Each structure stands twice: as structure tokens, then as C-alpha cells.
Amino acid sequence: MSTAQPDAGIFPLVEVSGSPYERGRQHGAAVPGRVRASVALYRGQLDRRGVTPQRLLRLAQAMEKTIAAYDEAYLEELRGIAAGAGLSLAEIITVNCRTEMMFGHGALAQAPQEPDDGCTGIIVLPQASASGKLLHAHNWDWRQECVDTGIVLLMRRSDGPDLLVFTEAGALARHGFNSAGVSLSGNFLGSDRDYQQPAEVPLVLVRRKMLESANLCAAMKVLWGARRFCSNNLMLAQAEGEAVNLECAPDEIFWLTPDDGILVHANHWLCPAARAKLRDTGLAMTPDSLYRQRRVSAAMRATSGGVDWDTIKAALADDFAKPDGVLRHPKPSSFDSISATVATTCMEPASGFMHIARMPYASPRHFAKYQL
Secondary structure, X not given: OEEEOOOXXXXXXXXXXXXXXXXXXXXXXXXXXXXXXHHHHHHHHHHHOOOOHHHHHHHHHHHHHHHHHHOHHHHHHHHHHHHHHOOOHHHHHHHHOHHHHHHOOHHHHHOOOOOOOOOEEEEEOHHHEOOOOOEEEEEEEEEHHHXXXXXXXXXXXXXXXXXXXXXXXXXXXXXXXXXXXXXXXXEEOOEOOOOOOOOOOOHHHHHHHHHOOOOHHHHHHHHHOOOOOOOEEEEEEEOOOEEEEEEEXXXXXXXXXXXXXXXXXXXXXXXXXXXXHOOEOOOOOOOOHHHHHHHHHHHHHOOOOOEOHHHHHHHHOOOOOOOEOOOEOOEEOOOOOEEEEEEEEEEEHHHOEEEEEEOXXXXXXXXXXXXX
């Protein structure tokens, strides 16, 4: 295991290998301060909802059984993270299953809801790309505190493709790609079907298993095989030149494919079937999604000679209606925190790299390169 020691402007790289438990232990031991910060952030959310330490433990123990039933190796990895960071398993489960724990139990489900990560995502297929390679990019709009909890995890695996993943310290996955060329990112969606039935599988585990898939088909089978607790949008691609957008309600999945080689998705439902069947509850919290979607889509189609990284980075830095632009500048939010674009991620799976700008609203904006 090796860890790159970053300067203050980039996310640390954590490289892990070995058994699931050992990979987790290396993860926790490499960035214990960041793992503790992740735990403090989400434990604080539950504290503000009146969850006592005793009840938090009971919620985590219930999720422990759910995780084990889905994949015991994931539970072993979480145990390893806890051991490496000197924390309890319950605390690490809180980081990974916070949404299910916050909204899935009794009175908590009736508490005022808060948006999950906002985000704007882009996929450009090779035929629309200036380089002839698939480009996959993402703005993660979430809590400003996460600029100090994010990490890039490089996982060497003997049981499947290697992974290069951006995530929160202590968490199994957020977005990234694998050595088979499969890439994934996610965006918040809300619907009137959310939080109605217990989840069979926490979303973070579904994302992680999709990222472990050998190809696009296998990744989609993972998603179709899991009932979810709340809505979410997933943008999925394979480096050789295919992509799909999956708008996921808890009990149904609606799909979109690229238009002229381009996919863009913000935080509202786009599939006509979904808009006919669901009530979009997310737009009340993220109405800026409407113009973010249009502005980024227009930017992708305004180029001659194909879309390049400069075009994508400029589109994701668009601060029209600041602070509520594609690039979200820090502002107080409705959920007792500061909302901002934590990171801009640019992935080129065929070339095995991602570029990430931490605090992309800061000047000068700096992209660090991470290589698989």
C-alpha cells in the first residue's frame, strides 16, 4: 500500500491491495483523520435528528445484516476500514449507509428531507469526441466539508478489475472507473416513491458492485437486481464506445441513450415515461437543474471538430446565476451546512486516468491527475 501525500489543493491518493479486510485496513490507516471527519459529518446529521448514540448503534447493526446478506466481502472491507482508522464498525456503516439510516426508520422517515448529492454529469462517446476516446465527467455538488474528506482510491484486485474511484474517506465508492473500461457517476433525483419501503441493498454497495463489473451489461444487471430505497440517477459507460443513463426510482428504472454521441444529466427526470408516471419532488430543492441541463447540453453541441476536455471543463465551470450555477459556489443550504461543488472529475477510462479539481470554485482552479 502506498499513499501520495498531497499538497493542500488536491485529494490524497490511497492505493490498496490484498484481501477485502486488508484493503479496508490500508484505506483506514492511510487517511484516519479524513475517515474520522466523514464519521463526524454524518453522525452530526443523525444527532440533529435526535438519534441517540444507542439508537445509532441499533440502526447500524440492522444495516450490518443487510450488507452481509448482499456481499460479505463488503462487510469485511468495512471492518478493515474501522480497524485501520481506529473506529467502530457502526461508525463506518454510518458513512456508507447514511441515507438508509436517516430516512428508513420510523419517525426519521417523516423528518424534513434534504437533497442527496446534486451534481451535473456528462458522457461523450468516441464519435463525438475530438480525441476519439470516451469522455466521462461530473460535478459533485454536496457539503463543502467534503473537500477535506474526499480521497481517490486505487484498488488492486485479484478477484476482478482494478478500480480507480473518487469517494469519501471511509466509503466504498462514489464514482470512478475500472481497468475493464467501465465508468460510473451518480446524480440526485427525487420522486414520490422515495422512502416508502426498506431497501434491499444500500446504494453505495450497488455503485461499488457496478464499478467491479467486467462490462456494461454486467453492470446493468447489478442495478436491475437490486431494489432501492430512494431515487437516483446513474450515468454508466464503457470505454470502447457505449453509454446509458439510468433514472432509478425505488421500484423501476427508466433509461436514456446518447443523442448524437452525447449524454448530459442534472437533477430532474428526463425520460418521458418517468415524467408521465412519477411526481418529481427533487425540483423543489434543485430548480436550477432545469437551466444547468440546458446550458451544459448546449455547450456540448456548440463545438466544431468534436468535444474536448477544455470544452467539458468550461461547461462544468459555468457559474450563470451564481452561486446556483453548474459550478456551485459555497452558500448556506437548507440542511444546516454549506453547499458547494466539492469536486469536478474528468475520466478517460481508455487512457486509464482521471483529472480532479478540488474546490473548483476557487481560483486558480487546479486539476490533479490520477492514473490507473
